[in-house]
Amino acid sequence: MPEPRFLDIEYCQTEDALFPVAMAWSLENGQMKTVVIAPDDSWIPDDGDLGDFDLLYLEEQGVPLIEIVHELHQDLPDQTVYVDGMDPDEVLVDMIFDAVDSEPPFEIVGIESLVTSLSREALDDRRRQLLTDEGLEPQLPENGVYALLLIAREEGFFN
Template sequence: MPAPRFLDIEYCQTDDALFPVAMAWSLENGQMKTVVIAPADEWLPEDGDLGDFDLHYLEEQGVPLLELIHELHQDLPDQTVYVDGLDPDEILVDLIFNAMNQEVPFEIAAVTELITSLSADALEDYRHQILFEESLEPQLPENGVYALLLMAQTYGLLDED
């Protein structure tokens, strides 16, 4: 049984901007990919205020959008990709693909559609517990995906190798 796919996005949000800065997603085998994202020029606020984010770092270390889209097309075609449901993930994914005039090759769903035996609040409490017990920083997308993978494992949605 292939593992469910998960995705989490770290983003910059100011009064004038909302755009992704890093993304992590899981693969069929349960492994994970993570990238820093080079922002599209149209995403940047005119005043240049990115809050806690360093534009130079994002531009120098970030993956170009075309490369990111190519990876996502390879890794997640025709899949349902689950998110924690807390962030504007669907909006952020649309921003990435719209910037390159591409269609999103996957569907986004909340993890509550995958793990239906717990309420949304109970799932969120469990996710927070995992992040705390594993000493993971919640804002890092790879930690968000890892927590979702651990939740899926607990509920028997991953093969035990």
Template structure:
């Protein structure tokens, strides 16, 4: 049985800006992809204040938005993609696809719509517990996706080894 698709986005948020900086998503076979995102100039604040975000790193190492959207179209067409429900993921996805004048090829839904036997608070507690047990840094998007994959496997939603 194919694995549900998951997505997690790391982002920059200051008083006057919000934009994605890195993203990870899972594939049908449970493998993951992760990218650093090169920001659109439109996303950058006039005053240049990005908090602790290294803009030079994003610009040098980041994937251009057109490449990112092309890959998402290939990997997640007509899918429901589940997120932890804590971040402004829909807004961030809209920013990515609006920057290249496209529509997202997938729908975003919270993990609570996939794992319906547990309430949102219990799901978040379990996600945090898995991150701790696996000694994973919660701010890395690939770790967020991995924890969601582990939760789905625990619930019997797919039977691949991770």
């Protein structure tokens, strides 16, 4: 079995908006990539209210969607990609690909499909515990991917 791949997305959610703002995913060698996402204009609410997120920062530091889609096609072709299942990851991935009229090259599946020795609740608890033990901020997508990589290593999916 090839080594599993993981993905996590940080997102903006207000009364009028839901869209991805940062994303991380793991590579075949266990390393990861992370990007800030430049939002599509159609994602921005008319009142410009993004809650805690700074639109200027996202526009200036964010990677254009077409580049992100290109990277994901290179890094995750025909892959099963595991997510923590706590976020609307599938919706967010679809938003990214729909914005550039493309299809995701991978399938999103919850981590519980990979790690069957732990219940959904036990997986969530273990993920939170790893983030706490490592002193990591849970909202950063690279930390979410790192925690999933650690769980997969504990379960014997990596040498």
